[in-house]
Amino acid sequence: MSKTFTRAEVEAHTSEDSLWCIIDHRVYDLTDFLDAHPGGSVVLAQIAGKDATTDFYNLHRQEVLTKYRSLCIGTIANESPEVIEPTPTSLSPVPYAEPLWLRPGFKSPYYKESHWRLQKAIREFTTLHVKPEAQEKERDGSWISQGLIDKMAEANVLAMRLGPGKHLHGRTLLGGVVRGEEFDYLHDLIVAQEMVRTNARGFQDGNMAGMVISLTAVQNWLRHEPLRARVTEEVLSGKKKMCLAVTEAFAGSDVAGLRTTAKKTPDGKHYIVNGTKKWITNGMWSDYFVTACRTEKGFSVLLIPRDDGVETKQIKTSYSTAAGTAFVEYNDVKVPVENLLGEEHKGFTVIMSNFNHERFMMVCAVTRLSMTVVEECMKWCNQRIVFGKRLIEQPVMRQKLARMISLCESNQAWLESIAYQMCNMSYAEQSKHLGGPIGLLKSHITRSAGEIAEQAMNIFGGRGLTQSGMGQIIEMFHRTYKFDAILGGTEEILADLGVRQAFKGFPKAML
Ligand SMILES: Cc1cc2nc3c(=O)[nH]c(=O)nc-3n(C[C@H](O)[C@H](O)[C@H](O)COP(=O)(O)OP(=O)(O)OC[C@H]3O[C@@H](n4cnc5c(N)ncnc54)[C@H](O)[C@@H]3O)c2cc1C
CATH class of the missing domain: 1.10.540 (Butyryl-Coa Dehydrogenase, subunit A; domain 1)
Structure with missing residues (x-):
């Protein structure tokens, strides 16, 4: 890579026996890559011997150059590369790509x-x-x-x-x-x-x-x-895996519809569990299932170890089967009474209070992923040339970006203020005060994600529908943002929960 060439030297390599080009002041020998180029060899012949920087960045991500680093044979004499190569810890220099507290010159009261x-x-x-x-x-x-x-x-x-x-x-x-x-x-x-x-x-x-x-x-x-x-x-040592099994075919949003039963044995030492659970994340490989069951006077939550009576089958959904989403069947599974979580028949409290952290985690994830989508859109608008202009030169594109940025910025700020409340409340206080606000936040953030996915798709055009290349993150986000809108409590249910909880604290006197 330390070798240097003149531009005239590169211009001499235009045949299929020796085909070179320049990208960002670096010289690439594409001769052996002609047949392997996903876009075909004809396109490479069009840039043979030339500076292909603009064409390259109009269609590719920087990662492509990193992947094919071995094709680089040197640099142009007295010129140096301008593109910033990220390191594993580097922060993105793209505006609004990182949460505000990580941006140079900005301050936050929350982070130490x-x-x-x-x-x-x-x-x-x-x-x-x-x-x-x-x-x-x-x-x-x-x-x-x-x-x-x-x-x-x-x-x-x-x-x-x-x-x-x-x-x-x-x-x-x-x-x-x-x-x-x-x-x-x-x-x-x-x-x-x-x-x-x-x-x-x-x-x-x-x-x-x-x-x-x-x-x-x-x-x-x-x-x-x-x-x-x-x-x-x-x-925590990674030897065993576990999952949460609440949802059933007849009990999704309405958890009270549970039909899986846990019946005490006559000696009172065990429960016998029978029933099914649907869409259980990681269920395919879990060793333990934290399972909500109907008991005599309500419902209860049990830690159920996998045994011969527990069967799991993969459910295919719109995202990758890497999630291990399972349909679970319990057939006469014998579970010791010590495995009860919380009080018998009061499982609702266990499940509801546990939801707060799950939803908080989901909100953190969606907000960050939305920000990455905005980063991708900013980069694309800056580099894609259509009708002889960069996309960012079109006012309509700037309007779209403004809306997406505003959603991300306000959502991250709301999220951090909730995290701060969590830092200063006990688990019991969080259960009492934050179920509603976290529900509203999750509902709002996933609705924002829907809007961001829609706008991003319009910015990327066909590439937003393509699973490889420049639009791959947009394609993935647009295909999967609904998971966060449904898992852990749907948008509608959580919006409703937030308002119902607020009305619980509404003053009794007429105002
Ligand atoms: C991929 C995936 C992974 C999952 N992982 C898990 C897991 O690990 N563990 C687990 O226990 N569950 C899991 N779930 C289940 C998930 O939590 C439920 O799908 C979710 O709670 C909604 O239940 P439902 O799909 O049965 O929808 P339903 O309850 O049938 O509702 C259907 C639609 O009607 C709307 N609706 C219902 N009632 C009202 C109302 N009163 N007002 C307005 N709208 C309403 C809902 O918002 C929803 O959009 C998973 C689901 C999926 C798809």
């Missing part, structure tokens, strides 16, 4: 030194270890590897994803960038937002989302201390 350190470390971890596998699994639909789970367990990334709590005390988090005891909901937000930068919505859930939404319930509600400690250790 430990938040900055964590952000840098988790970005590096995600870029180096998670993203490559995420992209691969998203495409081929296979499940997360034990190797990656072990890596996340070792760095205590799995433990951090449950949010703050005693389970983090004494743990070394990502090599010690933050102490377990000081980890708060803003650290939690950072981990969630950085980990979705893999841009792979199916794998994002396949990456232990089941654990994130179910082990929290075990932490807060499983009273049998030795069992709680054992299960926590097994799961």
Whole structure:
């Protein structure tokens, strides 16, 4: 790569036996790439011997050059590359691409030194270890590897994803960038937002989302201390996997419609569980199922280990099967009474309070992914030339970007203010005060995501419908944003919940 050439030298290489071009002051030998070029060899013949920088960036992402780095044979003498190559920790220089607190010159009242350190470390971890596998699994639909789970367990990334709590005390988090005891909901937000930068919505859930939404319930509600400690250790060390199983064919939004039953044995030592669950994230490979069941006087939540009576079948959805979404059947499964979470017949409290963290995590993810979509649109508007002008020169494009940016900025600000409340409330206070606000926030953020997906698709045109190339993130987002609008409580149900909760606190006296 240290070799230098003159532009005249490059101009001499225009045949299929020796075809060179220049991109960003670098010289590429495309001779052996002619047959492999996804866009065909004719296009390469058109730029033979020329400076193809404008044509290249009109159609490709920088990652393509990184991928084909080996084709680069040198640079043009006395010229140097201008395109910025990102490092695993670098922040995007694109305006509005990063949350405001990470932008040079901006301040935030929320974030301290430990938040900055964590952000840098988790970005590096995600870029180096998670993203490559995420992209691969998203495409081929296979499940997360034990190797990656072990890596996340070792760095205590799995433990951090449950949010703050005693389970983090004494743990070394990502090599010690933050102490377990000081980890708060803003650290939690950072981990969630950085980990979705893999841009792979199916794998994002396949990456232990089941654990994130179910082990929290075990932490807060499983009273049998030795069992709680054992299960926590097994799961956080990556040896066992778990999921949350509430939804059934007759019980989605209306959880009270549950038909799965848990009947006590005559000696009172076990429950016998029978029934089915639908769309259970990570159910395909889970060892434990935190399951909502109908009991004699209400419903109850049980930690059910996989055994011969538990069967799982894959459900195909619009996102990658990497999520391991399952239909679960329980046939006479015998579960010890110690595995009860919370009080018998009062499972509703367990499920409802557990939803807060799940929804908070989803909000963090959607907001960040929406921001990435805006970044992609900004880059595309800057580089795509149509009718002889860059897209950004069209006022209509600037209007679209203005709306998308405004949605992201306001949503991130609302999210951070909720995270701050969570940092300053006990679990009980969060359950009491934040169910409604988090519901409203999630509902609003996924509606915003719908609008952003729509605008982004219009900005990208055909590429927004294409699973590879420049529009791949837009295609993925447009195809999958509805998952967040439905999972963990639908947009309508959560908007309704927010207003109903507000009216619970409405003054009794007429105003
Ligand atoms: C890929 C995927 C993964 C999932 N993962 C899990 C999991 O891990 N664990 C789990 O337990 N569940 C999981 N779910 C289930 C998910 O939580 C439910 O799909 C969701 O709660 C909605 O239930 P439903 O689909 O049965 O819709 P329904 O309850 O049948 O509702 C249908 C539509 O009617 C609307 N609606 C219903 N009632 C009202 C009302 N009163 N006012 C206005 N609108 C209303 C809803 O908003 C919805 O859009 C998953 C679902 C999917 C698709």
